[in-house]
Amino acid sequence: MITKTLGELAQYVNGRVFGDSNVKISSAATLGRAGAGDISFLSNDKYEKQLLSTKASAVIVGKDTVAAGNVPLLIAEDPYYAFMQIMVLLHGHRKHKKVGISPRAIISDSAKIGAGCNIHDFATISDGAKIGDGCVIYPCAFVGENVQVGNDCILYPNVVIYEGCRIGSRVIINSNACIGEDGFGFATHNGVHHKIPQIGSVVIEDDVEIGACCGIERGTLNDTIIGQGSKLGDLIAIGHGTKVGAHCLLVAQVGIAGSTTLGHHCIVGGQAGIVGHIALGNHVAVGAQAGVINNVADGKVVLGAPAIDAGQGKRAYGMIQYLPEMKQSIRDLQIQLKQLLAGGEDEPTSPTEAKNPS
């Protein structure tokens, strides 16, 4: 266990301390659960009043947080980034046991395995596959023929990579994810669906993380591409020939159909769907559960199904709940107007008209 003073941590993350910089920190915890020795993090304004009651030894906050309570603060330009740095410093990333190359793994004679790899029991490395240095391949992972994996990748248990896919370096693929299965491509002729060979592949660039139980189809002709530094949550489906740009964030259960292109730094909310053969620009944000059916320009934020500009969409979709009363209002207006018109023809202000609303 690593212990640092708050002052040392502030220096490490290039922040400054408000309060006692000598408190000792060895772990991180949420405001509600932290105790002595823990540093906490104000992740959301709605937790701000917890600053008064937390038992944390210190809290990481942004520059605009008003000091409250007696807890020492670590004030950082980008507090979430500082939190990440401190989490890595104190806790580190997952350690992987050094198992070397298990004699119970199946490794083809024609496969090439880099230096310092750990390949567990029951893993399969097929003919012609090439694994870089320092990779960890857990039990029952399957690496197909001629797959290329870069350096320092982690394939968790039961990951499957079909033949010929190319994985960059420092890629993490979580359990039960599947890379490179055939694209959903069938030619229907006389009512029968004929399978089209999918001769494209999947390319996963450096520093990508893929969540558990994702399915990323190989392309029909072109490759399916997940761009550098992009992160995919769990249970995501990516269609054949689709290209996700660099540094995108796709939240769990997103689905993107085939031949669609996302630019870089896009964020797609959970359960959102994007149809095939369209293009989203750079820095596009898509709301959770949205259904995107048209191209989206750089920097736009869209939501709803069908997805529209967020400014308009937030009001519009939030207004569905008023449909019954809107319908009633229209009906009332129709009646009133009808009365008015009927009345206007012979006797505009007759009170009896009002009693006979059609």
Place this chain on the structure above:
Amino acid sequence: MITKTLGELAQYVNGRVFGDSNVKISSAATLGRAGAGDISFLSNDKYEKQLLSTKASAVIVGKDTVAAGNVPLLIAEDPYYAFMQIMVLLHGHRKHKKVGISPRAIISDSAKIGAGCNIHDFATISDGAKIGDGCVIYPCAFVGENVQVGNDCILYPNVVIYEGCRIGSRVIINSNACIGEDGFGFATHNGVHHKIPQIGSVVIEDDVEIGACCGIERGTLNDTIIGQGSKLGDLIAIGHGTKVGAHCLLVAQVGIAGSTTLGHHCIVGGQAGIVGHIALGNHVAVGAQAGVINNVADGKVVLGAPAIDAGQGKRAYGMIQYLPEMKQSIRDLQIQLKQLLAGGEDEPTSPTEAKNPS
């Protein structure tokens, strides 16, 4: 095969018989497919007329069912519960072959395995893991370091449990489900997403069942918790630090983002999504495909995306189909009113106005 008379079954489930209590029952089948020796179950009022035609030897019904046809009835207070009891009596739950501890499973020397376990070929039990008594662990299941599993659990083939997760007793986890993969937590700094160590874990309490291909993330700081007796369908994604209360039912493809809390006895319909950092009370029901973005109080029923109170929501969302005619009605009203106002200024009832609607 077990055979009982209808009278014996009625006694077993604390119900009573209408008709011949001596018919022999050895199996269960649907109304449409049942034959001699089968007991059937009226699961849904719309199948009620099948009581006239069924060839079942008996049918389980509720107290309010009107006797129809000649088929003997087993009348029970809670007919679905009686059906369950009889299914268990006649058919039992899945039997698991006694295989003991396979020499082809990998079991760490530092793992502890309880009495009467069956651990199949190619299963992995990692360092420090502790498995209770009477567990069944199928091929290619992976139990990570220091995982704790209670008594009488079943891990179906290819289940993966990442390190340190704690599983209660009588928990069933179906194939290709993944427990404890890292939460989707990244700090974005200068356009690059930096992985935050996820030091929380996953706690699955007693009597939980998890469906096939689910992904349950470990927490960033706090644990992700699935409460006692809750049942999750297939392909469900649960975010980091989320807490599902006891005795909840989550239908297939539900997604719940991180740091959200569900009370006990909640029911979440298929494909529904719940955003992060909110709280649903006890006995909340969420409609299929709903999108819940705000706290929900105890006992509320919500539906739609965005989710609103069901009473209002059912009408409101059902009214979207009338939008084109509503829009037309508004347009008509505008024209009529404009004519009226224009006409009112010089000649209210002039027929020429009507020809010039704007």
Place this chain on the structure above:
Amino acid sequence: MITKTLGELAQYVNGRVFGDSNVKISSAATLGRAGAGDISFLSNDKYEKQLLSTKASAVIVGKDTVAAGNVPLLIAEDPYYAFMQIMVLLHGHRKHKKVGISPRAIISDSAKIGAGCNIHDFATISDGAKIGDGCVIYPCAFVGENVQVGNDCILYPNVVIYEGCRIGSRVIINSNACIGEDGFGFATHNGVHHKIPQIGSVVIEDDVEIGACCGIERGTLNDTIIGQGSKLGDLIAIGHGTKVGAHCLLVAQVGIAGSTTLGHHCIVGGQAGIVGHIALGNHVAVGAQAGVINNVADGKVVLGAPAIDAGQGKRAYGMIQYLPEMKQSIRDLQIQLKQLLAGGEDEPTSPTEAKNPS
């Protein structure tokens, strides 16, 4: 590598050539990436202008395409089908290595394995299972007790088939898919959910393909059925006792609840959901993300959630974006009418009323 002249290909697919029929073709590529020796395919009208710039040696088009540019055309009645035929001719389907029966696979003495099967390391074939001729079963696939698999099936790595399921011939099941896990059936009594034995099974008929990470539940009493020639994309959830007819296409992330019936030749778009206990006819099409809650008649196209007839639905759901202005229009009308009525009572034609809309 196979090389054919364009004339030979045209003859093979029963089409005709416009331009030089002697160009040599050995591969397929997209219009944008094709080079010498490649045949391309005009999949979508919006790519039609690429005919002017493509470097392909030939392009497959439909009868109604206007010749453009100098590229030779292969004109086919059903161009997508011709494309499929040529893809199979030139590239073929995936080749599977001949590994025979691995000594590291676990095959029960009571299992029957047909001629010419390839069963890889770490696969499990349980007691009483029967595998037809020419099947390929990849590492860590699990075939449960008494499962029947027809001829020429492919089970990719980590596929799990629970006991007693019946798989036809030429069925392809992609990685990490799960067939026959228990249906989501619980009887709730005094707040506790009691598991109901699921004694139905799953039947997958001939020529079906199942995507990666799908979950297909076994039935409570009746079998869950996937009809002949149907194709399922990735991450699809099928509920217990549901019957998908022949030659259906289900796109990724579709969910169908239990006891629902689809006729033949249905198409269900990505992420669509269908509730339990309803019936869809033959040739029904369901839009992506739709929520189908009622029966649908033969040949109907539905979309939206709740799903309605597509003709109406496309306009209606597209109109949600106008709700704010519709609400404003209603408000304006109410005010105008109120003024008119108020004015009408004492001074119907006063022009000042119109200038003071409040």
